Amino acid sequence: MGALREEDMTSALDTFPRLLLRNAAERGNHPAVREKDLGIWQAWTWAEAADEVRALACGLAAQGFRRGMHLAIIGDNRPRLYWAMAAAQALGGVPVPMYQDAPAAEFTFVLNDAEIAYAIVEDQEQVDKLLEAKATVSSLAYIYYDDPRGLRNYEGLVSIDALQALGRDYDRAHPGFYDTEIAAGDTDDVCVMLYTSGTTGKPKGVCHSHRAFIVAGGGAAEFDGLTDRDSMLSYLPMAWVGDHLFSYVQSLITGFTINCPESADTVLTDMREIGPTYYFAPPRIFENLLTQVTIRMEDASRVKQWLYAACMRVARRCGAEILERRPVPLHDRVLYALGDVAIYGPLRNMLGMSRLRVAYTAGAAIGPDLFRFYRSIGINLKQLYGLTETCAYGCLQPNGGVRLETVGPPAPNVELKIADNGEVLLRGAMLLKEYYKQPDATKESIDADGWFHTGDAGLIDAGGHVKIIDRAKDVGKLATGAIFAPNYLENKLKFFPHVKEAVAFGNGRDFVCAFINIDIGSVGNWAERRGLPYSGYGDLAAKPEVYDLVRQCVEQVNADLAVEPGLADSQVRRFLILHKDLDPDDDELTRTRKVRRRFIAEKYAVLVEALYAGRNVQHIDTMVKFEDGRSGMVSADLRIEDAKVLPAQSMKAA
Amino acid sequence: MASLPVQALPASKRLDEPPPAHTRIGPVILSVANISLDFGGVRAISDVSFDVREHEVLAIIGPNGAGKSSMLNVINGVYHAQQGRIRFKDREFAAMQPHRAAAMGIARTFQNLALFKGMSVLDNIMTGRNMKMRTGILAQALRVGPAEREEMRHREVVEHIIDFLEIQAYRKTPVGRLAYGLQKRVDLGRALALEPEVLLLDEPMAGMNVEEKQDMCRFILDVNEQYGTTIVLIEHDMGVVMDISDRIVVLDYGRKIGDGTPGEVRGNRAVIDAYLGATH
Missing domain, CATH: 3.30.300.30 (ANL, C-terminal domain)
Known part of the structure; x- marks a missing residue:
């Protein structure tokens, strides 16, 4: 491999392992990831994270993991599982994150379809499910775990610690190996395989290139002016395209900090402690939060209930307008300012949203009233539209241009048109490379002109904003x-x-x-x-x-x-x-x-x-x-x- | 790229932390010999002897009023037996004292929870560390250096227990507001804070639903496996008992009528008679 080419490759920030190295070099002391453990937030800097990834990658290489192989990753959002993604990518392999709450029987299909031989999982629960699935998955040979609890008497498993120790030895014995592997990566290589949740039929493995996710993540980050000062709570399933884009991809692109909660039950408390500036949640989480607020208000004293109702009336009248800097009568502004001190501010604080600059929701249509509630108390909640097949990138609502019933205009570098039957079509670099081992399905969804058929029915309004009505087949x-x-x-x-x-x-x-x-x-x-x-x-x-x-x-x-x-x-x-x-x-x-x-x-x-x-x-x-x-x-x-x-x-x- | 040598999959034994020193069941750690206990004219326990081996899970079963809880109370010194002796770690006692039992490494949980309802989960478990606190009350109140360092050390132990029992979400919640199954878990956590060698559990699964029972079983087995803690438990759910115990002692009307592995006890005529009535 020529020296010139190698130099070109490392200077181009077109794969995720190279972005990781860039972050380690340029903002080595900036926190890359935090995790709450034993009641304390532990942080790893970009330099430390890069070092952990290097050890993990070399360990996998020592165990025979090769370019093009698939690595299953299963568990809650844990720093080491995110590092496992980067480690697989550094070796030219493909991480396959899987839904951690699925039973063993559902694992079997994906494990077989992706011919998984290597798996990195969080704990005993996932190990047990893999061992159960192993009976019908002949390829599965190597299982690594993060949390050793309860695994003392298991045979043939290796901890991530041990794997990294092995990797550090391997790295010393093979100097230059790791850098050569990263240099050999290409932006059009598959960087991740995400299985669609499959509302119909068996799940399909959606293969994305580094290029696709970098276009999607970079476009969205620029759109909202994200920097490495931002902070994100990573609590959604790692197998979901949303978490992959917002936690893994955008963090590597902009250098911002991701925060892993202590457990699934502590997300609310952890969010309040971290106070993220950037937040992403499907509508049902915003719904749950509002339900909790409503329940607690119903239990509050009469005076508080009255104050809440009065303030929310003001917010409904002018809150969203104030957020969008539209003209609002002076007396409403004064009332809103009072409400902000009495109700909206404390409410945002209670929800852990005091520092929030940008919040997105997607994954399902959000009820207009729900959407308006958050915007009216001063939270910049916006909608986006995207699918697993488009890196969750399609339409974004711009600041100041948010309309309740639309998902905004097409995002930068995305072409969008409506087909004759009302279906939304998308074109751009963020489209999937292919469905794994399903050329027919790929051909069916991407037509000869490169348009991806989303299966959603929608229309474009006079202002160029896109309105999604429903699934095309449901209407x-x-x-x-x-x-x-x-x-x-x-x-x-x-x-x-x-x-x-x-x-x-x-x-x-x-x-x-x-x-x-x-x-x-x-x-x-x-x-x-x-x-x-x-x-x-x-x-x-x-x-x-x-x-x-x-x-x-x-x-x-x-x-x-x-x-x-x-x-x-x-x-x-x-x-x-x-x-x-x-x-x-x-x-x-x-x-x-x-x-x-x-x-x-x-x-x-x-x-x-x-x-x-x-x-x-x-x-x-x-x-x-x-x-x-x-x-x-x-x-x-x-x-x-x-x-x-x-x-x-x-x-x-x- | 030259092909790399594939390193053989290392046996977990070599790469991981070394296996625990205790390779399961060890020698006898606690033995009770010829214990008899009377309350006035009522004989609660008569002439019961059994051994508890290090690292085992021993269940004491029997119908209501068989003397199970009394037996635990004798072991940790709440009741004093009229006859018999208790031997714990090579020291023999005619009667145990509760504080001495705690100091020597015997902790227990209670059938009817005895937690501080108004205090947080964290503080309740912290009270279990009381025996291990060395600095004085004044030093602690003023938060001087050694007291603060000690507190941090104890807090770390407590945090490990919270993590172990998966109750992070309730760290700051007053215990009185928790569901019953969770309170039982906190009770276990407080006993664990003593870092005991022997843990006496009095009906740890009473009043729980199936899911809570499963969780509790897993915690008990994990404590036993991870810390090597010897466990003596009273339980009514035979499914649970047969599943998790290494040995079972059966009491009936204050007498021991069976002692052995779950398989042996299941086939024991006297035990079947006691549970199903002699004329089944």
Whole structure:
């Protein structure tokens, strides 16, 4: 390999291992990653992180890991698991992060599909699942773990510490090896393989190049002016494209600090302690946070409740406008300033959002009211649109140009157009290289002109902003011919803190019906305050009082829909409250908690039929899986109720 | 690029920390001999003897009123037996004293939790370190150097226990606000703070649901495995007992009617009679 070429390669910052070396050289003493351990935030600088990655990479090399091989990475967000990604990339290998909460049976498919021989995992839980999967995964040979707890008597495992010790010896014995490997990397090499959550069919391995993620991460970082002074909380699954872009990619590109929480249960406390400046969460997390705020306000004293309600009225009126620096009458400004001292400031502090400059949400449509709530208390929450196949990069809302119902204009370096059937098409360097071992699927989703077919239905408004309505295949028509966008209805229902999930039916039917999942935290609290006894979820869900509560929510949504052009027919005529939570373990939701519409319609076909047949009670037996893998039957008699429907408002009234 | 020599997968034994010195069950660490205990005219325990070996998990089972809790209370000195002797680590006692038991490395948890409800999880576990504090109350109040250093050392031990029991999210929560299963875990944490050699657990899984029981079992086995702590526990759930114990002692009406491995006890006629009634 010629000297000139090598020099070119190392000077070009076009792969992640090279970006890591750049960060170690240019901001060696700046914290790269923090982790809360034993109650204390431990930090590693970029120089230390680069050194850890080097040891890990050399250790893997000593164990026979080679260019082009795949490395499975499974666990919660841990510094060493992020380093494992960089280590694999440094050797020209491909990290394959996997969802840590999936059961062993779900691992098997991905492990086999990606021909995994090497895996780096967090702890005993993941080791156990891998050993269970190993029976059907012949390629799996090497397992490394981070946390030694409970693994003392296991044979044939190696700790990351030991692997790194091996790597340091190897590095001394093979000087120049590591640098040569990094120099041999190419920007068009595959840098990561992310499996899609698969709302339909088996998961597909999405292969991305270094170039794609650098374009996506760099574009977004520049768009929002991110610097190495920024700080991010890394708590979303490492297997999700969102975490990969925001925690791993952008941190390497800009040099900002990522923070790993102590455990999944401590995220809220940890967030308050760190006070990140940059934050990313799917809508359901913002929903949960708001639900908690609402619950706690309901428990507060009368005076506080009154103050909160009064301040939130002011915020609703002018908060978002002030954030966007639009003209607002002076007396509203004064009231907002007072509210900021009394409520918004402390509330932001309680949520750990005091230092937040930019927050994004994506992954599902966010309820407009929910979105407005955060913006109105001064949090710069914006929406973005992207898919696993586009490095989560497609559209971004610019500061000062945020509109509730759109996801913003196409991001820098992204081309976007709407196909004749209403489907959103994307083109640019951030597109996937291919689906792993599925050339047909690749050909199907990227057409001859290089446009990627997203499967989302959308439109571009007069201002050039993109509005995503629903999944293209979900959008249907009622028997009356009116448009039926189930996601849109469900999101409206889910904004109520009492409603956790909703599934709307109506395609090809005369009217719309819905399944509701109550939020046990919120409704439970509501029931306790009314002295309403209940034994568990199923019991609470069946209470007539709870049905009344939910009916009020449904009717309010109907009132909103009645005034929206073209959506009056989508009002929910009948609904029922499910006797169990919809659960990814029962395949009703994806791991990212999206409703699996078709599966639910089949599984609960009796209930759908009962809704449309006009029955008032329906018996159902349901199979459920428990956390330990066993399954059992739950049966219940569900009540079905009608909700009031308003006539469509005339155009004048709308 | 020249192909690299593939280093053979090292055996975990060589690369990892050396295996613990205790290779599971060791010699007898605690033995009770011919213990009899009366409350007035009621005989709670009569002439019971058994051994506890180092690093084992020993379960004491028996129907209600068989004298199980009394036996634990005799071992850690809450009750004083009228007859018999206790031998712990080569020292023999006619009667144990609670503070001496604690000082010698015997910790226990209680059937009906005895935690400070208004104090945080952290502070409750910290009270378990009380025996190990050396600096005086004045030094601690003034936070002078040695007291502060000592506090940091104890806090580190406590943090390891919090991490071990996975209760990081409740570190600062008052114990009274926690669910029952979590309170049991805190109780265990406080006993662990003593860094005991022998841990007496009085119905650690009473009143728990299936999931909480599974968690508790795992914690008990992990304590036993990771720290080599000898465990003596009373438990009613036979599934749990058969699963996690190395040996089982069976009491009935204050007498020992069985002693052996789970397999042996399961086949023991007297035990079956005691549990199912003699005329089954």
